[in-house]
Every structure is written in structure tokens, then in C-alpha cells.
Amino acid sequence: MPYNDIMYIEKNGHDVILxxxxxxxxxxxxxxxxxxxxxxxxxxxxxxxIVNINKVLSLRINELFLPNNVTIPVSRSYLTNIKKKLLEIAR
Structure with a gap:
């Protein structure tokens, strides 16, 4: 599976779900x-x-919005880095 196809990866116990x-x-x-x-x-x-930054449609306060009505929570500790990456790809 190509990496570009992955929207996000989530932890669930000892497994990860792609x-x-x-x-x-x-x-x-x-x-x-x-x-x-x-x-x-x-x-x-x-x-x-973990989110594919290229799939992010928008960021609001502490949530990322992805295609198919997917919403991903954003922790305060990761927010600054996410904003920086989104600004880089917007240029």
C-alpha cells in the first residue's frame, strides 16, 4: 500500500489501525x-x-478534519508543530 493512501494511523491497545x-x-x-x-x-x-498532513482539510482549535468526515483530536503538545507543517504545505 502506498503511503499516500493512508489518511491516518491510530493506536488501539497493542495494535495500530491504518x-x-x-x-x-x-x-x-x-x-x-x-x-x-x-x-x-x-x-x-x-x-x-499519526496523520498524513497532506490529507488535512482544516484545523480548528484542537481538532484536525480529514476527508470522509473524520475528526482527529490534537494534543496541545503537538499543536505548534502541526500548525507549522500546515503553513509549510500551504505555501
Whole structure:
């Protein structure tokens, strides 16, 4: 599966769930381990979520909005970095 197809990755217990626009895949790996393998356009948004920054439609206060009415929470500790990345791709 190409990385561009992944919208976001979420932690669920000992598994991570990779969400694409059309499918869901479950892998038994830690979120930290999978984050080391991802390209730079993936960014941590929350302790349980990694998001493909290219799929973000908007950011409001502490939530990212993705296609298919998906909303991802944003932790305060990751907010500054997310804003910076969004500004970089907007240019």
C-alpha cells in the first residue's frame, strides 16, 4: 500500500489501525515503531494518532478534519508543530 493512501494511523491497545480512504488495516506494532518508518508528511497529532498532513482539510482549535468526515483530536503538545507543517504545505 502506498503511503499516500493512508489518511491516518491510530493506536488501539497493542495494535495500530491504518485508515485509508477506502480500507482499514490492522498491524501488531507500536505507534512509535511505525512512526520511524513513515515519510516526513506524517505527523503526530495525539498520543494515539499519526496523520498524513497532506490529507488535512482544516484545523480548528484542537481538532484536525480529514476527508470522509473524520475528526482527529490534537494534543496541545503537538499543536505548534502541526500548525507549522500546515503553513509549510500551504505555501
Amino acid at each position: 485508515h485509508t480512504t477506502s480500507n482499514v488495516f490492522v498491524e501488531r506494532i507500536s505507534l512509535n515503531e511505525i512512526s520511524k518508518r513513515l515519510p516526513v508528511f506524517f505527523i503526530r497529532a495525539h498520543k494515539s494518532y
